[in-house]
Amino acid sequence: MKKYKFFTNFDEEEAWLKAMAKQGSRFVKKxxxxxxxxxxxxxxxxxxxxxxxxxxxxDFEDYRALFEDSGWDHIAGTKSSGHQYFKKSGKVGGEEIFSDVDSRAGRYKRLSDMWATLACCFVPLFAVLVSTDAIDPGVLLDPKSLYYTPGLWSLTGAAFWRAFLFETPFVLVRGLFWIFIPVMIFLYLYFSARANKQYKKTQDDKIIRH
Known part of the structure; x- marks a missing residue:
């Protein structure tokens, strides 16, 4: 069975996976x-x-062995996947896999850095496409410029709708291509900010407890 969900908060993801296990669905792969x-x-x-x-x-095998020796079975994740999932094995092991708050918060910092790195990778590509006129940022402010039919906006009635409806599928393809990279940069930066916010919140919780 497959479920399609996306999380930016590890605590919420853990709670959801626990709820799924209570319903008789064992998590096997991300x-x-x-x-x-x-x-x-x-x-x-x-x-x-x-x-x-x-x-x-x-190094990945040593990492898995360290947690398994502490009573946590590695149930999903690869050396390059980033997300590593552990399940408590029986009554062995503590309630947490993290030795302190800094370790718990550190996963959010690493996740934030990953999202930020992805955003930075797209920025040079976007700059090259703009400089070579492969992408025109102006279409975001003037979507009509995506329509190439001469005199389209001066047409009226059935003639306008025929030309408009004929070209619109091509416009959508061009538009999606031009806004794809800016949207991805924005999303990656947003996810990075969310993870960094959770990192700071976890660190603040440590200060409050002390």
Whole structure:
């Protein structure tokens, strides 16, 4: 069974995965656009999420072994996936996989840096496309410029609608291509800001507890 959801908050994601386990759906794999589950006996599973990437497979295996020795089974994630999912194995191990608040907050910092890096990767590409006139940022303020039919906006009646409806599918394709990169940059920066906000909130909670 597949479920399509997107989270920017690890705590909310953990709570949702726990709720799914109580309903008899065992989490087995994270995909690009969602989650894969398989039928299982309902259980009160404790699932925790970390965010780490590794250059070497050996480092990734050592990372998994460290948590498994502490009573947490690695149930999903690869060395390059970033998101790492752990499930408490029986009654062994503590309630948390993180030794302190800084470790818990650090996953949000790493996630924020990842989103920011992706945004930065798109900025030079966008600049090149704009400088070569492959993309015209002006269309965001003047969508009519995407229509190339001569004299379209001076037509009236049936002649206008025939020309308008004929060209609109092509306009949508051109428009999506031109706004795709700006939209992706905005989304990546937004996700980065959300993760950074949660990082700061987690750090502030540490100060309040002390």
């Amino acid at each position: 995909t690009s656009f969602g989650y894969e589950f398989e039928p299982a006996e309902p259980e009160d599973a404790e699932i925790r999420i970390d965010y780490r990437t590794f250059k070497r497979q050996d």
